[in-house]
Amino acid sequence: MGRDLTPLFDPKSVAVVGASDDPAKYGHAVAAQALRAPGRRPVHLVNRRGGTVLGRPAATSLGAVGEPVELVVVSVPAAGFEAAVDEALACGARAIVGITAGFAETGAAGLARQQAVAARVREAGAVLVGPNCLGIADNTTELYLASDTFAHGGVALLSQSGNLALELQLRTAQHGLGFSRFVSLGNQADVTLVDLVEDCARHADTSAIAVYAEDFGDGRAFAQAAAAAGKPVVLLTAGRGTASARSAQSHTGALTTSSDVVVAACRDAGVELVATPREMAVVLAARSAGSRACGRRTAVFTDGGGHGVIAADAAETAGLEVPELGAGTQQRLRTVLWEQSAVGNPVDLAGMGEQDPRSYADTVGGLLDADEVDAVLMTGYFGGYAASGSGLGGGGASLATGEEEAARRVVAHWRGTLKPLVVQSMYPQSPSCRILADAGVPVFSATEDAARALASMTATGTGGPLGIAPLPPPAEPLRDAGYHGVRRLLTAAGVPFPEAREITCEAELLSAAAEFEGPYVLKALHVLHKSDAGGVALRLADRDALLTAYREMHARLRAPSYSVEAMADLSDGVELIVGVNRDPRFGPVAMVGLGGVLTEALHDVAFALAPLPAARAARLLRGLRTAGLLTGVRGRPAVDVAAAADVIERLTTLAAAHPEIAELEVNPLLVRPDGVLALDCRAVPA
Template sequence: MARDLTALFDPASVAVVGASDDPAKYGHAVASQALRAPGRRPVHLVNRRGGTVLGRTAATSLSAIGEPVELVVISVPGAGFEDAVDDALACGAKAIVAITAGFAEAGPAGLARQRAVADRVRAAGAVLVGPNCLGIADNTTELYLASDRFAPGGVALLSQSGNLALELQLRGEPYGLGFSRFVSLGNQADVTLVDLVEDCARHRATSAIAVYAEDFGDGRAFAAAAAAAGKPVVLLTAGRGSASARSAQSHTGALTTSADVVAAACRDAGVELVRTPREMTVVLAALATPAGGPRTAGRRRTAVFTDGGGHGAVAADAAEDAGLDVPELDAATQDRLRRVLWEQSSVGNPVDLAGMGEQRPLSYADTVGELLAAEGVDAVLMTGYFGGYAASEGGLGGGAAGGSVLAEGETRAAKEIVAHLAAVPKPLVVQSMYPRSASCRVLAEAGVPVFAATEDAARALAAMTGRAVSDPGGAVPPLPPAAAPLRDLGYHAVRALLADAGVPFPAAREVTDEAGLLAAAAEFEGPYVLKALHVLHKSDAGGVALRLADRDALLAAYRAMHGRLGAPAYSVEAMADLTDGVELIVGVNRDPRFGPVAMVGLGGVLTETLRDVAFALAPVPSGRAAGLLRSLRGAALLDGVRGRPALDVAAAAAVVERVTAVAAAHPEIAELEVNPLLVRPDGALALDARAVLD
């Protein structure tokens, strides 16, 4: 059930404990901000010495105020923190913002103190932000309890870094970005990132949610909350490139890094994952306002429109680097463009005015109108000199001749572009050499994102053409109920577990001596496979022998292998027909924050060499699994190459669904892997499997 955070963001009254006249103390900064809206609600300043703070009489304690206080900010030394919390709860506080540090971030003893405080707060029916946070602000309720001001707007910013929040504000200013709310996450002892995402999703004044997080807590719950938010969520996180701390014992574990896990969770949840504050600002500029064209559900056929060949070529490359498609325009669209452009214009894609803009600025608008109306175009990226004529007239450095006539024509063109966009709403982004010109301001004020850098424009358009927030196709899969814990994860036990779930395997028997070997060979015909059990990475250790034609070959291979390895047991298996097949890998690695994470890719002995893999949160439905397989670099192998037949991708996807469902239902399994999974034109067959207990 979602938590009620009304007392946190719109309290009836506020008290700042630790308010100070000393500018070096945080209690001074918070108190100064709290007093910015004295008419909205009572604001009480508390300092144990009394006297005056910021020209107002300070109470010596919360109880000395003489009336209940709904929200209390605590900025006192660590030794007095618990007493301050108890006083706040005794005075009826329903929300506490804890600035004080020295808890979980300081070690085990601090963590124990933090947990005890959070338990007391929850028992009292209150909520706690922090400790070790920098405060909160809500521009929509005139609640200012952070050290800095945030320009009003539609972005809710949830951050574990105060300085990063300030940078985002500075970077967002040129794009008119402002903030509905700011919350410094702190240690998330009580109120978590998930709680805040859910509350901001319900907040009408918030149009987008920006998150900087180093600790997700329950990462899967965060992904689920973001997927259900119904509005854009943009994530910047640190430490994505570090590998799991646990020593992996499978290919899956060795290949799965925290960066893969976060990226998979974001893809499934529809979260825009960014790498830098600049990129976050660019994406927010594209998504935080509804104008400029709607988000589309994965349709990325992009028309690049320019007034110079160089800009068009660079923009086309940037668009493709950002994941957009830049196909040649269909013949009908090219014919319509030729009617509005002159002979030397290029109409293939990129579309190039080739100098016509100087002769007739309205050709910009005519071209945009045709591209927006084209059925084969999902989005438009306009790039180059547009804005230069108005910039020249306004003294912003444009170099075009023609003066006010061209400037007026360009401004008219900008207004017509806005009208075309209103009539045919599709994502439209502009890159201009003169983004501050009057004509570009016309576009920006209408909600069209305008950027100075080509790569920023392409990234913004990619965000606008990503999975729509209302599209359930990538929703975070729920975890199934936990099954009875497994104790035996030996090779044949894992095979049996997966076989019971519907994963097909060749016939196999476990043996410990020559008599058992010959008895197994009598149960099914060769050729045979012999595997040494309880040997890590059997192929690398020489513990696998293939294509053993008959019992004599099987016996000889057993004697040689046992002499080298001395394994306690072996598996005798029917040799699968590898003709026209491709080997895949299917694995699940359990992440401490996001739970089971699935991996699919090209498999066999070259798995770690090829590293052609894709990830998703587990369990993975078969439809999503097919999409993952199609996303591999080597996906063309699945459709048949050089005369080979197409493979049964549906059968492979069904195995992915079953393997990932088993792993998700067994939290005691740290790693589960089928490698290789042989996919043929007539089905899929698991040839090897292993599991590792957590």
């Protein structure tokens, strides 16, 4: 059970400290909004000068109000913020909204002040939104404490930007959407994004949660809350293209970026990640329709070849499939369309709509009924017959009437199935398209928006969201981060390695060679990227070859120690990389992909939050561009993916249990038809 935010969203009474008659001050805007529902709860205006504000008497202090106030909005200069918060707590406030800026965003001193205020609020058993926020609103409880007015609806908007919130209002209004709640996140000194997601998940009048966040705080906790929400969570975030804070001492660190981490966390949590406010509005409109496809097979339907081809391309770009329809479905479509209509996919009326707009409904019904079709994208001129008045075919009002009847029949067909239907129209505001939209069918003016909407209505797999695996309890810290110390740690966790010994001189080298047979591998230790430095010698047939290689390598590198190892059989094997990088926001992040010396050049890797269960590891491996190497190509046998996935689970669980390790990597992990061997490893201390 998360934090109780009832005093924040449905307080018994409200006070605005810093209320003002000056339209240039934020205290004026918040006070004016707060007075929109005077009958719901008492609203008190506080201004140190007293008098009247917005025509109402203003108290000179909270204490002068004369009765308890459950929620207090503080909009005063930064120098007076702490005193206003202390007075609010002394007067029994259970929730505080801090509009005032000048805290953590200004540097270390501001952060210290902010932390001290937040500590006092928590000690009093209250909650604080902000500071440095733009207020909150809850349409379901008639709580209006932000400068903007939000249309009523089912979307909870949690945003770190006031202007983006305004743009989202404008864009979602085009799709008939509104908001249940709005919260400006501010500095998240006390109430965090995670707290709000959890509370909105419990809020009966919220059907979807829209988030704009630049700072996730605890990113893993956010992903866990979103995964458990039980309703759509759509995320717009900034700065995904920059590299996260990391070391460059391993391939894992060099390849992992903040973008990879956010994408992986959203995928695992079932969060819809979007790039722009427009895309967020499109996805919210799509998810509000309620339909979810069980597959990606999409039928594209049009009355014009150009629109059909463009829509098919857009659908495939969005990750959907546009396969040719089977003979049976094509034959059934032929019974309702004329001879020149195309029925392969895209399905094209080829002008029939101009003669009989009702053909749209017959075709949509046939496509929705086809077992081989998971979703339908209707695109092009529909809506134009009613919008044009006279119509292309000269039928005038009869065409418009027929089109509106077709729209009602399309709705009837759609309601008879669970399959998604999305419409792109040149005339989205036409009466016919309004019939569709009012019934819940998403209608868009842009083809790419319709395709993106349909993709968001398509399940990624039969299992739904993957979920976020819990972190294991911390293990005993690693004391020896050297190569053989890490090897021992991994071996104890069940990661198999070839025989190996660490040596520092020729005598130890010969002793090690006597313990197991060649061929041998010689590695220089404590050398960064030792392959590039010439610190690895392979396929040393016997002790003489091993000794010669050691003398040559030591003369060049003067490494303090070396590793003598049994040479693995590389035939029929595939080299993978498995690593874990500790992200400052999301914790341990796993990377799997094609390994070896070309890892960074090929960049065929995938990411997930660690630990990574074996089933999910196998799924990531099979999703690589080079996954064909695992299943066998050009006469090569398939390798043991299940064994590789098991090792990935063991390694990522181990790394997640060792917070003192910033990066842990096995590269390469040799996967053969008969099992796996870890051939090299590295750990980077935090």
